[in-house]
Amino acid sequence: MASHCTMSSFTFQWPSALLLICLLIPISWMLRRARKQRKIILRSMGVERRTHRLLKDGLRLIAWALIALTIARPGYAPYYEATSQTGRDVVFALDVSQSMLARDVSPNRLEVAKQGIRDALDQFSNERVALIVYAGTASILCPLTYDYDFARYMLEQANPRTVDFGGTTLQSAVEKAVDQIFDPERNGVQDLLILTDGGDHGSQMERVETLLVESNTGLLVVGLGDPNNGSPILLPQEDGSLLTLEIDQQPVLTQLEDALLRNLSTTYPNAEYIAAETKPFHLGQLYNEYAADKSTLAGNANSGKLIYQEAAIFFLIPGLICLLLAERWSARSLGSSAIVLSLFFCGFPQASVRAETALHPLETDFDKTTLLIEGENYDEALETLNSIIEQCAYGQLSTEQMAASLFNRGLCLIKLSVQQAEQSPGGALELAKKARLAFLKSKAYKPDFERAGLRIELSSTWIQELKGLIEEEGNQASTDSSPQSSEETENESLDDYEDMYEDDYSELSESMPDSSYNEGDLAAGSSMQSLPAPNYTIEDILLEEKGNLQFRQQKRANANAAKVEKDY
Structure with missing residues (x-):
């Protein structure tokens, strides 16, 4: 339904339930047959009295029809309810440089920024969201999506190791968002939310502003950290301890450096800077205030979810009354039925009791x-x-x-x-x-x-x-694992691998070129004896590979760190 003029003011939201009304035909036939059988039995017993069976059955049929209409959920006075307050594209740019590990806020700046993003995701309903992490370079952890659970999962993976090397270059995050995430067809309804402690080490702010202007991107920057007092950077170690970052045997102190951010918010008219510093904040509320007057691509009156006022109660109450009268029809029973009905109607308004x-x-x-x-x-x-x-x-x-x-x-x-x-x-x-x-x-x-x-x-x-x-x-x-248990685990793992790949091997062998025509050593070597079991387990392999991966990440980070003046 495209507009209000073509939209019905009364409808059944579950029209398939109206098929229950068709059951009135067999039900009425069964009730009529039961009345005849009852009359035959009473006459055989010599009893002749009126039982009002026809009236009772009529009330039962009316009750059935009204309850069927109730189940079909009749509705009236339709209106559209917006499914989102903004409906815009929101890209979170999270600073994961080592300075974000400073603890002038609890537990540290990075965790506070993550919690801010979680708060915003909890409040969003129809916005598409994406996640970028940046330090010396930028990486896309989550493309634009409506899957907030996936965005939350990728947010948990954000840490200083998710980028190639340290430092803080806002330009890399803006370029990544504009070049690889933002859609030119949605210019004007895309926002970039940056959470950082400032201290940019090499961005060309003129280039940043040019990119934002060309893409007509909204910019909201939240500054984290104490602007007056420096805090040491505490790096977590594998044993759970914390190591203070030092240069020339002196601890590195970091504080909120937001001069460039404030200047950007004044020169770019579509930007706003909020100095959260060490105070608590709710990023979802801050964004709603920022985007309150901004346009969307789905801002017409007929966008959103169509809602009808429920009218089922107007069919349910008469249906219950008919059913009650049909089952309690007698001079004595009508008095108690009236009491029950009066209690029902007295209790009905209580459903609208105020929440207080x-x-x-x-x-x-x-x-x-x-x-x-x-x-x-x-x-x-x-x-x-x-x-x-x-x-x-x-x-x-x-x-x-x-x-x-x-x-x-x-x-x-x-x-x-x-x-x-x-x-x-x-x-x-x-x-x-x-x-x-x-x-x-x-x-x-x-x-x-x-x-x-x-x-x-x-x-x-x-x-x-x-x-x-x-x-x-x-x-x-x-350390305490015995060779015997290691060998048992190893054999179980090998058996699992044999079962896992047995079917795959049979399928692949049919598609591989036939080599049966080969002769000599190659043909003789086709029947090989079983290899002896290795003296290491699958768990050992995975553990070693994990260590190698961390070593490669650290080695790459150390190599790239030389490219920036400040790797924190």
């Missing part, structure tokens, strides 16, 4: 949660908190209540993580990450919540300890 009346159960849930946490029943407390947090979508929680709920949820997750640390370090690590995320969200809802900020730091420390514990267990397991 539901606050009393919420207060009870808060008290219950407090008692459960004090009693160390963290599993039950977590379930109660999850139900409370879910109600935030209905506007029943204030900002303070939401922050407190998320904070308590993080406490429960941390306690459960500590309890599982010895038995299952991997599970404890996942719980600890969820706890840190809960503390981050709590801090975002209430920026002056100091306890949440402290817990973010403590949970980050606990996560590093768990990673170290997992690393130690892995090393100990590889």
Whole structure:
């Protein structure tokens, strides 16, 4: 339906359910046959009295028809509801240089930037999103897509090793977005969101501005870090420890350097710079404010989702009344039926009770949660908190209540993580990450919540300890493994490989050239004896390859680092 003038003001949203009305014919036949059989039986017993069976059956048939119409979901007064607030293309450009590992914000600048992108993805509905990471060079981790789960997954992979070498060149990110992501046919509805700590080491800002003007790209830049005090760069090591980045035996201190970013926002009219610094922020809300007055390609009145006002209740109530009268038809039963109907209609308006009346159960849930946490029943407390947090979508929680709920949820997750640390370090690590995320969200809802900020730091420390514990267990397991168990694992792996490739080999052999005509040594060598089992397992091969990959990445990064003046 292209316009309101051609759109029906009344319709059935599930028209296939109207086929249920066709069942009225066999139902009426069965009811008529039952009436005749009943009369025959009563006459044989010498009973002659009116039973109102015809009226009751008529009410049953009317009830069936009305309920069938109810199931078909009748609707009226259609209108279009926008499926997105903007519908634009949004490319996130994430600075992954080593300076983003500074901890003047908790847990560090890079994780705060990632959380900002997660918040934006949670708020988006119909925007296409893409992800670029950049430092000395830029890489596309996620092309334009509506699959937000894939974008979240690729966001987790972002780290300083995902680019060839360090430094910070905003120009590389803009060129990558304009040349390989943006569509010229969608000029004017494409935005670039950059999260960085500034300190550009070689970009030509005139070139950046030219690219943005030519593609008519919107630019929103968020600056992270303390602009006044320098912070050391802490590099995570394989054993879970942190190493301070030094040059000439002096620690490198980094701070928010946003002079070029501020200048770009003043010279380019379609750009806006926001200095988040060390304060919490919600990237989704910042973008909505930035894009509030911007155009879309689907901004007409008939775009979006068609919504009808539900009219099923106007068929359901008469149907229930007819059914109730048919089953309770008698002078005595009609009195009780009237009572039931009056209670039904008195209870019906209560469905529109205002949400404020539901606050009393919420207060009870808060008290219950407090008692459960004090009693160390963290599993039950977590379930109660999850139900409370879910109600935030209905506007029943204030900002303070939401922050407190998320904070308590993080406490429960941390306690459960500590309890599982010895038995299952991997599970404890996942719980600890969820706890840190809960503390981050709590801090975002209430920026002056100091306890949440402290817990973010403590949970980050606990996560590093768990990673170290997992690393130690892995090393100990590889050391304690006996040759016999290694040989058994090796044989099982070889059997799996034989089963996996047995069918593939039979299919490939049919398509390969026949070599049976060969003679001499080649023909004699075709019947080879089975090779002895190697003295290493598949796990050893994968572990070695992983180490080689990390070595190649580090070697390439060190080689390319010489091309920039500052590799951080």
